[in-house]
Amino acid sequence: xxxxxxxxxxxxxxxxxxxxxxxxxxxxxxxxxxxxxxxxxxxxxxxxxxxxxxxxxxxxxxxxxxxxxxxxxxxxxxxxxxxxxxxxxxxxxxxxxxxxxxxxxxxxxxxxxxxxxxxxxxxxxxxxxxxxxxxxxxxxxxxxxxxxxxxxxxxxxxxxxxxxxxxxxxxxxxxxxxxxxxxxxxxxxxxxxxxxxxxxxxxxxxxxxxxxxxxxxxxxxxxxxxxxxxxxxxxxxxxxxxxxxxxxxxxxxxxxxxxxxxxxxxxxxxxxxxxxxxxxxxxxxxxxxxxxx
Amino acid sequence: xxxxxxxxxxxxxxxxxxxxxxxxxxxxxxxxxxxxxxxxxxxxxxxxxxxxxxxxxxxxxxxxxxxxxxxxxxxxxxxxxxxxxxxxxxxxxxxxxxxxxxxxxxxxxxxxxxxxxxxxxxxxxxxxxxxxxxxxxxxxxxxxxxxxxxxxxxxxxxxxxxxxxxxxxxxxxxxxxxxxxxxxxxxxxxxxxxxxxxxxxxxxxxxxxxxxxxxxxxxxxxxxxxxxxxxxxxxxxxxxxxxxxxxxxxxxxxxxxxxxxxxxxxxxxxxxxxxxxxxxxxxxxxxxxxxxxxxxxxxxxxxxxxxxxxxxxxxxxxxxxxxxxxxxxxxxxxxxxxxxxx
Numbered sequence: 001x002x003x004x005x006x007x008x009x010x011x012x013x014x015x016x017x018x019x020x021x022x023x024x025x026x027x028x029x030x031x032x033x034x035x036x037x038x039x040x041x042x043x044x045x046x047x048x049x050x051x052x053x054x055x056x057x058x059x060x061x062x063x064x065x066x067x068x069x070x071x072x073x074x075x076x077x078x079x080x081x082x083x084x085x086x087x088x089x090x091x092x093x094x095x096x097x098x099x100x101x102x103x104x105x106x107x108x109x110x111x112x113x114x115x116x117x118x119x120x121x122x123x124x125x126x127x128x129x130x131x132x133x134x135x136x137x138x139x140x141x142x143x144x145x146x147x148x149x150x151x152x153x154x155x156x157x158x159x160x161x162x163x164x165x166x167x168x169x170x171x172x173x174x175x176x177x178x179x180x181x182x183x184x185x186x187x188x189x190x191x192x193x194x195x196x197x198x199x200x201x202x203x204x205x206x207x208x209x210x211x212x213x214x215x216x217x218x219x220x221x222x223x224x225x226x227x228x229x230x231x232x233x234x235x236x237x238x239x240x241x242x243x244x245x246x247x248x249x250x251x252x253x254x255x256x257x258x259x260x261x262x263x264x265x266x267x268x269x270x271x272x273x274x275x276x277x278x279x280x281x282x283x284x285x286x287x288x289x290x291x292x293x
Numbered sequence: 294x295x296x297x298x299x300x301x302x303x304x305x306x307x308x309x310x311x312x313x314x315x316x317x318x319x320x321x322x323x324x325x326x327x328x329x330x331x332x333x334x335x336x337x338x339x340x341x342x343x344x345x346x347x348x349x350x351x352x353x354x355x356x357x358x359x360x361x362x363x364x365x366x367x368x369x370x371x372x373x374x375x376x377x378x379x380x381x382x383x384x385x386x387x388x389x390x391x392x393x394x395x396x397x398x399x400x401x402x403x404x405x406x407x408x409x410x411x412x413x414x415x416x417x418x419x420x421x422x423x424x425x426x427x428x429x430x431x432x433x434x435x436x437x438x439x440x441x442x443x444x445x446x447x448x449x450x451x452x453x454x455x456x457x458x459x460x461x462x463x464x465x466x467x468x469x470x471x472x473x474x475x476x477x478x479x480x481x482x483x484x485x486x487x488x489x490x491x492x493x494x495x496x497x498x499x500x501x502x503x504x505x506x507x508x509x510x511x512x513x514x515x516x517x518x519x520x521x522x523x524x525x526x527x528x529x530x531x532x533x534x535x536x537x538x539x540x541x542x543x544x545x546x547x548x549x550x551x552x553x554x555x556x557x558x559x560x561x562x563x564x565x566x567x568x569x570x571x572x573x574x575x576x577x578x579x580x581x582x583x584x585x586x587x588x589x590x591x592x593x594x595x596x597x598x599x600x601x602x603x604x605x606x607x608x609x610x611x612x613x614x615x616x617x618x619x620x621x622x623x624x625x626x627x628x629x630x631x632x633x634x635x
Contacts, residue, residue, distance in 0.1 A: 016435045017435075019435050020439065026508065027451050027454050028451075030465045033469065045468075102305070104306060106306065107305070114294040122307070127619075128623075129314045132314065133586070134569065135569070135590045135608075136590060136608035139608045140608070143320070143324060143365070147364050163312065167310065170306060195294065196298075227571060231594060244461065271456050276449070
């Protein structure tokens with residue numbers, strides 16, 4: 001690696017490192033700034049006079065007697081009952097991931113093991129479905145859901161999110177199952193297993209890495225969704241993201257912008273831990289589709 | 294795999310996709326031909342002690358009953374597609390005949406809500422996608438050159454903008470560039486203009502949204518390119534080096550061609566995702582200066598008066614847009630598939 005030819009000139013190293021440092025500031029800076037600022041009062045975080053107020057918390061010290069205040073979090077979680085939305089998010093995300101993965105593993109396995117032309121067409125259809133903007137689908141749901149009284153329930157949103165998730169889940173698990181050698185389930189079937197028994201006893205024990213990776217992306221899709229949850233859930237069933245959107249209007253009038261800031265930071269925490277623990281799977285999942293073609 | 298077994302395995306997934314993706318597209322198509330009922334008016338006689346007069350009033354009961362029996366509304370044919378809020382053929386016709394120059398015509402065209410949204414959606418998609426690819430490759434090359442020890446943490450921080458909920462990500466940036474936020478206030482000092490606000494100018498709003506788009510999507514391109522870089526054959530690089538290629542030439546003539554399939558993949562994903570841009574417009578409260586196709590659909594559906602017909606017509610036009618975007622990819626995949634079979 002360190003032979004003379006591949007060694008970089010000092011200028012290039014400096015330039016490249018500088019560029020990456022700049023990128024890191026741009027990528028992560030806004031998050032650090034907002035997390036830090038969420039423990040200040042509005043006068044500091046949105047300081048007209050001097051931006052260093054947000055660093056040291058000058059006004060926070062004046063107003064609360066300490067440089068950090070949990071005021072925003074108390075306001076959001078207790079006064080505005082953000083915990084209800086957090087709970088709804090948990091329910092929606094949990095069931096969406098479980099159901100998507102169950103449907104997706106069965107379908108993805110079938111697509112990977114079927115050589116017929118219709119399997120290809122199904123994958124193409126899934127690609128087209130993947131491209132549909134979610135809001136166009138929502139405009140198709142609303143009227144029937146109103147008519148049949150399905151609107152507003154968590155269950156409806158879960159089922160819709162599962163369906164929207166399917167194209168991506170199918171593609172990902174399909175390419176994952178292609179990498180599991182055909183021989184192992186076929187030899188089980190030679191030994192007298194049915195296709196489902198082979199799947200149950202031979203494939204399921206070895207499929208977990210692919211399922212975990214796909215599950216992460218299902219989680220992200222359900223957790224980050226705005227179009228479906230904001231349009232299909234009633235006020236009391238709202239999840240975190242649409243609640244934050246509706247926060248914006250109300251808290252600005254009441255001068256409680258810090259509630260929204262605190263809610264935003266709270267919603268970031270699970271994502272932060274997700275990357276922290278599953279970085280390797282996320283990276284491999286993102287690249288699986290591309291590198292393997 | 295036997296047809297029968299295949300069917301049972303794929304059934305749950307296929308049923309979910311047919312019921313909640315294919316049928317809604319059909320339902321959208323149907324809804325787009327209908328429009329809300331007019332209110333039923335009745336003549337009511339209002340009598341005061343001195344005189345009686347007949348006035349027109351809304352017959353609430355009859356209107357409600359009509360809405361109950363025909364929830365779709367009344368048939369409107371293609372009129373919703375051609376009205377002022379959608380394709381606006383009549384308005385374009387007048388604008389064309391009245392305008393003296395092409396510039397004036399485009400000014401009038403962009404005053405129409407659908408074309409204004411289309412212009413932003415296409416600009417956003419068209420600008421963000423190439424920037425993301427170039428920046429992503431640059432970051433990947435930079436990270437690849439880092440010592441092993443710091444690679445992990447660098448990747449961790451680089452992933453954050455991408456996995457963040459779009460609405461939350463745009464809010465975080467918005468609070469920083471807001472007039473009282475750190476960047477907004479700094480810009481006011483730099484330009485010595487206390488009234489400077491990114492929200493007040495259309496150009497600056499568009500730039501702000503596009504910057505958000507690049508910020509949030511670059512990590513995706515970076516990760517894909519980074520993984521691709523690990524698979525570039527070292528002997529080809531060495532051969533190029535022995536032949537006297539400079540560092541830049543090696544990147545340009547070895548690495549970039551090797552990345553070409555990845556560029557296609559990233560472009561495809563980015564086109565699909567950027568075309569549906571919605572959350573940043575809400576997060577940046579930018580709807581006065583920039584709207585997208587998704588945003589006008591949401592706007593029709595929000596609030597008390599739900600304009601299902603109008604939203605459905607815009608949805609159909611959006612779907613046509615997606616189809617146009619995807620056609621080259623589908624044709625290409627179809628050719629590859631046939632080549633493999635032969």
